Amino acid sequence: MSDATLQPGEGRRPAPEPGYRSYLLVYAALACLTGLTVVSASLNLGRIAIAIVLAIAGTKAVLVLLYFMHLRYERRLLVKILMPIVVATLAIFIGLTYTDILFR
Amino acid sequence: MGDTVHEAESPFFAPQGGKSGILYWLTSTNHKRIGMLYLSLIGAFFATAVVLGVLMRIQMLSPGMRLMDARGYNTLFTLHGIIMVFLVVIPGVPTIFGNFALPMLIGANDMAFPRLNLFSWYLFLTGAVLAAVSVFTNGGAPDTGWTFYVPFSLKTSVNVPLATFAVFVLGMSSILTGINIVTTVHQLRAPGMRFFKMPLSVWGLYSTAWVQILATPIVGITMLLIVVERLFGIGVFDPTKGGDPLLYQHLFWIYSHPAVYIMILPAMGIISDLFPVFSRKNIFGYKMIAFSSLAIASVGSLVWGHHMYVSGQSDTADIVFSLLTFLVAVPSAIKVFNWIATMYKGSIRLEPPFLFALTFVFLFSIGGLSGLFLGALSANVQLHDTYFVVAHFHYIIFGGMGFGMFAALHYWYPKMTGRMYSKATAVLGWLVTFVGFNVFYFPFFVMGWEGMPRRYYAYLPKFAHLQFLSSIGAYVMVAGLALLVGNLLYCARRGEKAPANPWGGATLEWTLPSPAPYENWEEPPDVTRGPYDYSGMEDER
């Protein structure tokens, strides 16, 4: 059975987190942005369409990351920098690949 | 019951709490036991791949030798590559020494996720089994080279899907190890062990772990795509469906180049621990070496296109990747200079671990410098896919990482077994291996320059002398390896008992008994001295 000295919750400072209100507000925002992106797709925006669509998707993702996934309230620096690191890594992988694709 | 009190102090490989035997080895989450589990598997895989290599060298003894046909030779070098790359060199140092030594080096009692650690080992074993099964099923072992280039890997009738899926599983194991290492380094350092007080071997493992986390998923998806492409024909690499075979190479090398840094960085870290101990002097430029590990990990993730200069990639990409490739040589050079500078005015002891460390530097430097030739666009045209490349990576991987592994094994052996090996045999084995290695691989540089293509099962008469010489060197080298391994195996039970700190090291693992106990520390250790601070320590020579 479990070790008597092992208290898994002991010493954990409860992390701050959003309340119901914040969650519902974020949810509403996500729903609105979904509507927005669908509408924007039916407008003929030409070349900037992809940029708009990615910007909206990016905003939704950031909302989920910050509020639903609690990054806004995260204490640990290590965790906070992970998403920027991942985005930078992907950007580099895709970007350097494009030095080939764009110039063949 | 009185025995139970001392069990934590008994050797980690002794029975604990009534548990013993194979079943206990297979279910324990103790980091030292898991390290030994990895050592057993990886040792076996290494031996297997060496045998495959020896067969290849028999085939190459003379231009007319036909030990096997071309297809057979293709299979040999594919298997040799898959086993060496995915089952030996990539996992090698992180799983054996990361597991065995890292917690001790930072004053912890285990890794952050002990059960995940054991699970990683089972994933590793599963990947190996799948790869073995692929050799005997559905058309047999792949003959594509370990690089599985399309379109051939999509068309060849051998068991590519199972082999690539095995690589996927091995990648998962590597990722979990990386996650374990990063979390361990961030969370489990003993009080007082600040980042810049960690041994440099920890910096090496830490930088590597980031590469494992960030790069391995790419090879994961790439291997999955091969399977999906073969099964469903989605078309992403198929020109008849609009796919671009070169994109496969991009995806493959986006991982596989950083993978070579997974191979070398932990070994370099260990070498950085060895130079101070055996010069009895603080490392020269600790922070520069620490940062250089991070620099190699990051810049090294930007250079993959140098494998594709002549594959049809754009000139712009060629130039960009060549420039970045030259840049990544700088942090490696910094390490080499700092290691040498550490020896200056040091009190040098040529113990076996240090012999390996010294030859590591020598062989790695040769290999690294040859990389500059390959990184230069103009020279690459002539050298690509020749024996020059084969020489380059064997000098770096075997001369570098391989000798680094032997250095680490000879260094931590007392901590693993509680005994000392025969130093005379170790030195002899080292010498024979070193000489054999150079006689084996140096001619490859020459032959490559003169046009000998790699992965060919036969060759023009003009290469006959050097090929023959090479093969002899290979056999000598293998004899040396046998000496080394035999020595270590024999003395594991019969060697002289070793003291806690036979080398006079200042890192934390040497404050523990030899062999290492089951539980490292009852209370977190006091971290007062730096990792290479020998002041006030008795010189145990």
Next chain:
Amino acid sequence: MSGLEREGDSDSRAGTRRAEGADGDRGRIGMWLFICTEILLFGGLFLLYSVYRYKNQADFRAASLDLSRFDGALNTLVLITSSLTAALAVHELRAGRTARTRLFIGATLLLALTFLTVKGFEWAAKFEHGLYPSAPHLLTLPPGQILYFGLYFTMTGLHAIHVIVGMGVFGYVLRSISKGRVGPGRPILMENATLFWHLVDVIWIFLFPLFYLIS
């Protein structure tokens, strides 16, 4: 208590004992690192998508007309809602209201099932129209369209696998709650399961516009 008497499989409890206060941090850090690897796994596919869309813009647009924007938007809202219920489940667990926690997990599972059902219908429609990889009809279309559907099935398929895994993990969490292994004092498994679920949501947030909203 020296802590030296240990039983069972608590081999490395000593390793965890000292870092007890940070134990919650440890699991969360590990989970976030794992999430990074999942993002990069899909990242490789996004790289392929990006290149092939760049090279076949008209074909991608034409092919996307075969997808139902309604289904895609519906599924997006379904997943976003499931993200909300999952987040609320964690919230309730921390507040100690395990009954509500299980309710919200149940809602999340239901929504996930809805997502998969809609996806199933979508895929079935594609099969009916001969738009699946290597289908004879598909092979008559321009390469850009073949690639579009190849990527569509691969990426939504891999995503669906993650949805199923996420459901499985939540199912396991539900059982663990009833067995007392997960509770207000030990929320880490639930929190990590939810982090995974949000990741599944975020991936779809990008998949939806990239496949359904090419204008």
